[in-house]
Amino acid sequence: MEKIQMVDLQTQYLRIKPEIDAAIQRVLTSAAFIQGSDVKEFSNALAKYLGVKYAITCGNGTDALQIAMMALGFEPGDEVILPAHTYVATAEVIALLKLKPVFVDVDEKTFNLDVEQLGSKITNKTVAIVPVHLYGQCADMEPILNIATKHNLYIIEDAAQALGAAYTFSDGKKRMAGTMGTIGTTSFFPTKNLGCFGDGGAILTNDEHLATKIKMIASHGQTKKYHHETIGVNSRLDTLQAAVLNVKLKYLDEYTLKRSEVALFYDAMLASTAGIEVPFRAPNTTHVFHQYTVKVKGNRRDDFKKYLSDNGIPAMIYYHIPLHMQKAYLYVGCKEGDFPVTERLSKTVISLPIHTEMTTDQLEVISATIKKYF
Ligand SMILES: *Cc1c(COP(=O)(O)O)cnc(C)c1O
Numbered sequence: 001m002e003k004i005q006m007v008d009l010q011t012q013y014l015r016i017k018p019e020i021d022a023a024i025q026r027v028l029t030s031a032a033f034i035q036g037s038d039v040k041e042f043s044n045a046l047a048k049y050l051g052v053k054y055a056i057t058c059g060n061g062t063d064a065l066q067i068a069m070m071a072l073g074f075e076p077g078d079e080v081i082l083p084a085h086t087y088v089a090t091a092e093v094i095a096l097l098k099l100k101p102v103f104v105d106v107d108e109k110t111f112n113l114d115v116e117q118l119g120s121k122i123t124n125k126t127v128a129i130v131p132v133h134l135y136g137q138c139a140d141m142e143p144i145l146n147i148a149t150k151h152n153l154y155i156i157e158d159a160a161q162a163l164g165a166a167y168t169f170s171d172g173k174k175r176m177a178g179t180m181g182t183i184g185t186t187s188f189f190p191t192k193n194l195g196c197f198g199d200g201g202a203i204l205t206n207d208e209h210l211a212t213k214i215k216m217i218a219s220h221g222q223t224k225k226y227h228h229e230t231i232g233v234n235s236r237l238d239t240l241q242a243a244v245l246n247v248k249l250k251y252l253d254e255y256t257l258k259r260s261e262v263a264l265f266y267d268a269m270l271a272s273t274a275g276i277e278v279p280f281r282a283p284n285t286t287h288v289f290h291q292y293t294v295k296v297k298g299n300r301r302d303d304f305k306k307y308l309s310d311n312g313i314p315a316m317i318y319y320h321i322p323l324h325m326q327k328a329y330l331y332v333g334c335k336e337g338d339f340p341v342t343e344r345l346s347k348t349v350i351s352l353p354i355h356t357e358m359t360t361d362q363l364e365v366i367s368a369t370i371k372k373y374f
Pocket residue numbers: 060061062063086087089090132158160161186187188189199200201
């Protein structure tokens with residue numbers, strides 16, 4: 001049996017090596033390393049895949065969030081609501097732009113923004129809500145969008161972990177993660193569901209005016225070369241990464257299916273294991289299982305993690321320290337106790353190995369090892 005890994009990017013690459021190598025070779029031969037034809041081709045293919053009008057590629061998922069917020073023209077001091085249980089990038093860009101991060105607790109079952117608590121966070125300074133589709137499952141977008149409409153707020157969806165997930169509205173309409181808000185953002189970091197061979201990101205919108213602005217900001221604020229209309233940044237997806245993504249996008253559905261199969265296997269093996277709680281599936285969204293995150297009961301999570309590691313099984317904790325308790329974000333003025341669910345999750349969640357190359361042998365070993373513990 002192959003060594004169990006959190007992700008197995010080598011095997012994934014080897015499976016499509018000829019196609020990837022050919023794509024990379026084409027870029028090397030063309031020497032169009034920046035803005036080669038693959039970049040445009042990929043952004044068109046991504047937009048088509050997601051059913052969104054514009055996909056603007058950029059350097060990474062963090063830049064994508066920052067550019068989205070710059071494009072919406074927020075002013076220093078404006079408040080942006082985000083979940084307390086998320087990756088630091090979401091809060092970081094808000095802080096960098098001198099906006100005020102306003103944390104909201106998450107739902108214990110879905111790990112996503114607790115819609116019930118959103119209303120109490122809205123003030124006359126609130127300009128936007130950033131729902132994060134954590135671990136691969138969409139936040140409850142319909143009520144979030146309704147609240148945003150009512151209060152005239154923008155929605156920036158952080159879809160870095162949920163590319164390919166679909167949300168179903170009460171009228172039956174389905175929309176892909178990242179395409180429901182004013183702007184959506186995603187990341188092609190190698191371990192994300194659609195990963196490139198370095199850094200990459202994209203910004204999604206259906207608004208033509210915003211798309212133009214986003215393109216301009218990502219490219220030094222210029223409309224024409226050397227004509228700078230606004231202060232921008234330099235954030236690009238390079239051609240090599242776009243070439244890799246053009247190949248891998250074709251496999252995304254297959255990859256998602258594989259992840260779902262792994263998740264179903266875990267569900268079946270672990271559902272009846274006392275001491276562990278398998279991921280909840282919200283009824284109105286698909287789950288693309290960027291992570292398979294379980295909750296460990298009875299204060300045993302860290303001991304369980306060590307046990308797994310001693311038995312050759314890697315596991316990760318997303319996230320150990322809630323954002324409001326991170327040193328860099330203490331200035332926001334929150335304290336321990338402010339977000340009880342997030343704080344509890346930081347002590348109970350653990351993500352098991354899940355990737356596109358897992359074998360039944362590996363899954364059986366992991367499940368048996370886990371069962372032995374509980
Ligand atoms: C990965 C991630 C990002 C940032 O993406 P990078 O490409 O690493 O900058 C942002 N938000 C979430 C929720 C993420 O998981």
